[in-house]
Structures are given as C-alpha cells and as structure tokens.
Amino acid sequence: MQLPAVLQTNLNFLSLRLSDILTNLPVELKTIRSTDSAGRDEQDVVQIVKALIFKLKNLSAELDSPFKIAVVGSQGTGKSTIINLLLGEALMPSTTMENESAVIKLDYPPNEELVDQAVFELSDNTTKRMSIEEANRIIDKNRRFETDELFIKKIRYVTFYLKKEQLKKIQLINTPGMNVITDDFYPKVQHLFNESDIILWVNSKEQILDDFNSWLIKKIHADNDKIVGLITFPDNLYRQDEISGVTDVVTQFMEKLENRKLLRIDGTIGLFIFNGKFAQISEGHKTNTKFIQDVDDLEEDEENLRMLYNFLHHGFAYSDDPKNIDILKRYNLYGLENFRNQFHLDDEFQLQSFYNYCLNEGYCLLNTENNTALYTKKGLHLLGEASQYYSFGRFSDDILIPMSKESKLKSVKSRVKRILSKTDNVDNSMSRLLQIKKKLEVKKASLSEEERTKIANFNLVINQLNSEYKQWYSNLIDYESDIYRDKLIDIIIVNIEKEISPIDFMKEIKNSLTPSFLKSSNESPVAKKISEIISNAIQSVLPKQMEKIAKDANNHIELILLKLEKEFLIKKQISTAKGNSNVNFSSNLDLSIILKNITKLIKPLLIKVMINLAKKDLRKGARTFLKRNITKPLIILIRKILTKMGVNFAKKKVASTAAKAGIGPLGWFLLIVDIALAANDIHDMYKEMKNTLSEQLKQEPTFRAGFRDEATNTYEIIIDEVIKTLNHELSAEKEDVTFIIDGILGCENILIQLEKFNAN
Numbered sequence: 001m002q003l004p005a006v007l008q009t010n011l012n013f014l015s016l017r018l019s020d021i022l023t024n025l026p027v028e029l030k031t032i033r034s035t036d037s038a039g040r041d042e043q044d045v046v047q048i049v050k051a052l053i054f055k056l057k058n059l060s061a062e063l064d065s066p067f068k069i070a071v072v073g074s075q076g077t078g079k080s081t082i083i084n085l086l087l088g089e090a091l092m093p094s095t096t097m098e099n100e101s102a103v104i105k106l107d108y109p110p111n112e113e114l115v116d117q118a119v120f121e122l123s124d125n126t127t128k129r130m131s132i133e134e135a136n137r138i139i140d141k142n143r144r145f146e147t148d149e150l151f152i153k154k155i156r157y158v159t160f161y162l163k164k165e166q167l168k169k170i171q172l173i174n175t176p177g178m179n180v181i182t183d184d185f186y187p188k189v190q191h192l193f194n195e196s197d198i199i200l201w202v203n204s205k206e207q208i209l210d211d212f213n214s215w216l217i218k219k220i221h222a223d224n225d226k227i228v229g230l231i232t233f234p235d236n237l238y239r240q241d242e243i244s245g246v247t248d249v250v251t252q253f254m255e256k257l258e259n260r261k262l263l264r265i266d267g268t269i270g271l272f273i274f275n276g277k278f279a280q281i282s283e284g285h286k287t288n289t290k291f292i293q294d295v296d297d298l299e300e301d302e303e304n305l306r307m308l309y310n311f312l313h314h315g316f317a318y319s320d321d322p323k324n325i326d327i328l329k330r331y332n333l334y335g336l337e338n339f340r341n342q343f344h345l346d347d348e349f350q351l352q353s354f355y356n357y358c359l360n361e362g363y364c365l366l367n368t369e370n371n372t373a374l375y376t377k378k379g380l381h382l383l384g385e386a387s388q389y390y391s392f393g394r395f396s397d398d399i400l401i402p403m404s405k406e407s408k409l410k411s412v413k414s415r416v417k418r419i420l421s422k423t424d425n426v427d428n429s430m431s432r433l434l435q436i437k438k439k440l441e442v443k444k445a446s447l448s449e450e451e452r453t454k455i456a457n458f459n460l461v462i463n464q465l466n467s468e469y470k471q472w473y474s475n476l477i478d479y480e481s482d483i484y485r486d487k488l489i490d491i492i493i494v495n496i497e498k499e500i501s502p503i504d505f506m507k508e509i510k511n512s513l514t515p516s517f518l519k520s521s522n523e524s525p526v527a528k529k530i531s532e533i534i535s536n537a538i539q540s541v542l543p544k545q546m547e548k549i550a551k552d553a554n555n556h557i558e559l560i561l562l563k564l565e566k567e568f569l570i571k572k573q574i575s576t577a578k579g580n581s582n583v584n585f586s587s588n589l590d591l592s593i594i595l596k597n598i599t600k601l602i603k604p605l606l607i608k609v610m611i612n613l614a615k616k617d618l619r620k621g622a623r624t625f626l627k628r629n630i631t632k633p634l635i636i637l638i639r640k641i642l643t644k645m646g647v648n649f650a651k652k653k654v655a656s657t658a659a660k661a662g663i664g665p666l667g668w669f670l671l672i673v674d675i676a677l678a679a680n681d682i683h684d685m686y687k688e689m690k691n692t693l694s695e696q697l698k699q700e701p702t703f704r705a706g707f708r709d710e711a712t713n714t715y716e717i718i719i720d721e722v723i724k725t726l727n728h729e730l731s732a733e734k735e736d737v738t739f740i741i742d743g744i745l746g747c748e749n750i751l752i753q754l755e756k757f758n759a760n
Helices: 003-023 027-031 045-064 079-087 132-139 146-154 186-195 205-209 211-223 246-258 276-282 298-314 322-330 351-361 377-386 389-420 429-445 449-499 502-507 525-577 592-615 624-661 665-676 679-698 701-730 735-759
Strands: 067-073 104-107 117-122 127-131 155-161 170-174 198-204 227-232 271-274 364-366 373-375
Touching: 003 045, 003 389, 003 701, 003 735, 027 045, 027 735, 045 389, 045 429, 045 735, 067 079, 067 186, 067 211, 079 170, 079 198, 079 227, 079 276, 117 132, 127 132, 132 146, 132 155, 146 155, 186 211, 198 205, 198 211, 205 211, 205 246, 211 227, 227 246, 246 271, 246 322, 271 389, 276 377, 276 389, 298 351, 298 377, 351 364, 351 373, 373 377, 377 389, 389 429, 389 735, 429 449, 429 735, 449 525, 449 679, 449 701, 449 735, 525 624, 525 701, 624 679, 701 735
Parallel strands: 067 170, 067 198, 104 155, 198 227, 227 271
Antiparallel strands: 104 170, 117 127, 117 155, 364 373
C-alpha cells in the first residue's frame, strides 16, 4: 500500500477511535475547560476532540483531493485569463472577477446533474444551486440586481462544475480582486492560502511594487511558501522610463521586496513576465487576430514586432538593452534559453527589415489580398514562447504537477504534526488535552486519602488488565484475519459460481482470450456482478466476525480478572506466611477487596457491555472506510485471478478438444460454450481459484491492514466499556470520584491514540 493510502487509512482509523472514546466520556467533564495561551477561548474535552476529528477527516479527504491552485492578486490583473489558459478554453469571463464578494472554485462535476452548474455555500450553512451563467450575473457587481445584494453578503464561496479533463487533476480557486474586497471579507479568504498546494500571485504592470501587493505577499507567505509570481500586461511597460520599465520593476522587486518569498526549485525562482494577449492568441482564445494588421502601416504593429525581435535576439521579450537581462540571469528566471543565439538578426531593430525576416522565416504569411499578414503555426508557437506561457506550462508540467502528490503528502503530514505536536504549537489539541488532564489530576489530589487509595488500587488492576489484554489480542489478530479471509473467500466463490453462469463467464473470454470485464472504461454485467458479490460478502461476513471478536474478548477479560484474583490470593498467602506485609505486585496497596468485587461483577457486566456495543452498531455493518479499503483491492485481485485462470482453463480445454476433434482455431469459441456446460470442470476451476485467492490475499497488505484496524478498534472499544462500567459500579456512591477517574482515563486514552499515531 502506498504511503498516502497508509496515512489516509491511519487518519480515518484515528478519527474513528477518537469518536468511540468520545462516547465514553462523562458528561460532567464539560465543566473542566482549557484556555489558549492568551487565557481565552475556553474549550472542554468534547469540543476539543470533535474539532480534532473534523480536522483529521478533512486531512484524510485532502489526500484524495485534486491539486489545489489558488489564483490571487489585485483586480484587473488578468487572473481569469490565466485560469482560462490553464483550462485550455475561455470558460471564465473576465468580468466575473470584477467583484468583491466571491471565491470561485472550479471543480470536475461528481455527477451529470452538476455539469455547468454553480453551487453557492452560504454563511447560514445552506447551499443554492443555479446555472453558471446566472451565477456569473449575480457575482459580477456591474450586472447584478439590487435584490441580489443580500444574497451576495451571505456567500462563503461558489463552486463552478465544469466537465474539463484538467479539473480531474487540479482544482482552481479564483479569488476576488484582493484590492477591492471589503474589510470583513479578507479573513474569509485567508484560509485559502493555507489550503492551497500552490498560489499563483498575479500582478499587473508596476503593481508588484505597490504597498498593497507587498503587504499581500507577506500575508500569503505567512500561510504558504509555495508562491509563483506572474507580472501581467508587460507590453504596457514596454520602452517606458527606467522607473517603471519591466526589467527595472523586476530588479526592484527582487532586490527590495521579494526576500525569498517566491517558490524556488533547484535555485530557480518561480517568476514569469507574462503576456496574456500573446498567450491567448497562441492558444486560439483570441481569433481573427492578425500578425500584421496593415502591411502599408507597419507602425501600428511596431510594439508587438519589437517585442518579438527582443525575444529572438535576447531570449527575453521586454528589453531593448541586453544589460537589462542581467537581473533575470542572476536570479535564474525563465524564458532565457529557448531561442537565444539561434537566429541571425540585425544588431538593432529595424521595423521593415524585421517584418521581412518574419515573412522569410515563416512566422507569418501574407493573405490573398497581400494587405495583411496572418500567423502561421510556427508564428503562434513563437507567441506562446514570447508570452512565457509555454515556459510557465513547462514549469507546471515539470515541477508543479509532479510535485503535487509529494507536496500533498508533505503538506498533510506537516499539518498533522502541528495539530498533534506537544511543542510546536502551544494552543493545539494536544496541549489543550494535557491542560485538562492536569486539572483533573489536581482534583484527584484533593480527594481524601481513602478515595485516593481506592483509585490507586483500581488503576493497578486496570493497568494489569490492559497489559495482558493487549498482549492477548495482538497475538490473535493475524489468526482472526485468516479466519475472516477464508470465510470471505468461501462466500465470494460460492456466490460467483452460483450467480454467474458458466456460459456468461466463458463469453467474457471470447475476444482473443482477453476478458472485457478487465476494461474499466466499459464495465460488463459480469464485472459489475462480481463487484456486487464481493461487496455483499464483506457486509455479511465482517459484522459477524466483529461480533465473534467481541464475545471472545469479553470471555478473555473475565479469564484475566479471575486469574489476577487467583494470583493475588496465592501471593498474599505466601507473603502472610513469611510475615511480609508488602503483598502486591508493584506496591504496598491491598488489592483483595477490589479484585473480589470485580470478579463478582464481571459476568453481568459483560452482558451489559455487549448490549452497549450492539447499540453502537458494532455488529450491524462494516465501517465505510474499511469497506472501501478492503473491497477495492479485493475486486482487483479476484478479477485478475479469474482472468488468468479462466484464460488458462479455456486455452487448455480448447486446445485439447480441438486437437481431438481435428478442428482448427476458428471453431474454438463454439467449443468453449460446450466446455462451459461441463459443470464439473467449471467447479474444479473455481475450487482452484479459491485456493489461489486465499494464498494471494494472505500477502495483500491493504486487506490485512484494514482488518487489523477494524479488529483493534473493536477490541479497544470493549476494554473502554469494561473499564468505564467497572468504575461506575465500584464508585456508584461517589459521583465525583467516578467523574475524575472517567475523565483521567478518557484523556489518557485520547492522548495514547494520538501518541500512537505520531509514533507510526
């Protein structure tokens, strides 16, 4: 099982285990509250653990989520142009971004009903669905109606569902113009910086140097250091004075403001001087655009021609002076190596001469009237390079997307570490829980000596019980896994043989002995039936196996406690005979009374435990994440085995029968149908499959790990229930004592689970 899948399974198991522990915490525990480092934000254990479970589930889901790219920057910087280029189609109107109200997430639709639909998430936790066209009208402050204003104020964010292949791998988050958002809106978008895998920080013209943008990059960098910068509309800065020229802007930004805030890969900085117009033309987003508008008036196109000349001459589109590209070389910026020194151009730009050069090199072609020049395929490619869009694309393909899986895993692991660290974050869940446990220990210390002695006695027994019980079930889990595996395979193979006819099965093998049920793009009825049989088998067998585990655990807990009582009495007799008063295993406390009381209680108590477990639906169904983790590898494995063995079976039978009958290979399919009717042969094949499957499933780590997690959860729920019930029975007349013991044990259980997770 790959590392992300292991982490995801462990996160799910941890959140599941914490949920179970939460149900055993005493209600009175809510009176004990923790505070943050500033002495505010009071939270009790239930609040802390519920928030922790929510975070863990979100982090688990994050491992499955697409790579998230947030596009942020000031209004009118071309954010929508960037998004449309990434999508490969002009789907995001630029007017949509003329707003101060909505974060727009672009996602692949999970079902056909949501294609081209927009779903708004509102501040009152409700949602509203409409067409993307209608959503654009409402979001756009220039087009919305007065009646929309109240709705606008309630928007948290809106998701546009677009059926674009790119959105299967990445999620694009389009933010409002950061320089026009209202004061109360910024905190609502700040979380995006933390959630996103990459930030595209878009700046227009000299805005990269203004106070707002220098403030914004600091805010972003505080939450996310994966920032790629784009300076857009650089053509408007072309040949301007040294204060605002593009290379001067880059120089000032890198030397005065950047301060290592942009993403660096192998020493190269993620900064692109991006010409959106060139990129849109090269990608076909702007049509009917000509290389030369009027052959007789070249000056109309001089700016674009000069930029192309500079790109071909210097490798950078926006500088007349080669000295000005030193800053770009020094910081390893992009777009310098693609075309430089490959062309023989005039040393200085000459308008007519460069136009003729472009014609001769095939970047453009005169139209039939010879009055305009049109782009050729080569010319469009040149525009893509000169725009730095292709450089950005290579950066994305080579660095951003390959980095996505690794960075996603690192990002999730980093966030989990901060949540569970005892030192990195003084206000996190671990610190809060330790604070509450300490308060409970103070309450425990204030009890009478008699009560403290009872608690100490109880804890000694519970510690011994826990130790022996854990050792018992740890040694048993693999054995139980094998029993579960064999029962599961039995029912799966029996039902496959029962519900899929031999003829249907053999028909699957007719296309050159390649079963169509392996083709996931068009799953056959047989494939669907196999998946259904496996899923039903898991739902049938797993709960029964968990029920058996629960009964065996209860019986063993009873045996451990009876053994402890017997061992203690023997030691006490030996000690008394020798005149030694220190009779206990590890202290001078007398455990006779508590052990005697426990052994009297244990039988009715365990019946009560089983009733409580039944109420928790322990026996009624497998956990969702477990079914997913077991079902998927099992389906793949069984279908592979069925394929391999079915093909081998057919080949052997056909070869044998065809040889005997003197028939050529063309008649093999008719023979397969006849062979399929030979019930004994088919039965033997399934029997062989069953043995093969059992051996291979033994080696399947996902299957064994999934069962181990579920079984461990069951064993631990049972011991929690036993300890809680014993505590209540033995301290029934002392509610404050019960509450303190339950609270301390609950906090310890939670902390043990968190530390166990950290250790793994």
